[in-house]
Amino acid sequence: MILVGLLMMCSIKKIDMNDFTEMIPAMAVIILMSFTYNLGVGICAGFVLFPILKVIDGKSSEVKPLAWGLFVLCSLFFIFYPY
Secondary structure (H helix, E strand, O other), X not given: OHHHHHHHHHHHHHOOOOOHHHHHHHHHHHHHHHHHOOXXXXXXXXXXXHHHHHHHXXXXXXXXXXXXXXXXXXXXXXXXXXX
């Protein structure tokens, strides 16, 4: 598992740190995966935050239809997740 984490860290350099609509969901994924020990929570957080931040920033045209579908599914995940 440590090796997989190290391989995932190589992708961080590809994140556009100047664009907050890209950086915040990516960092949320990393932080939530680390602190909740749950990959699903981290990934779903990214799929929820990405479209929300793009709409807030006025870049909703950059969000693909598949991302909207994942937004809906992951929002349902958080609504019905048995905390």
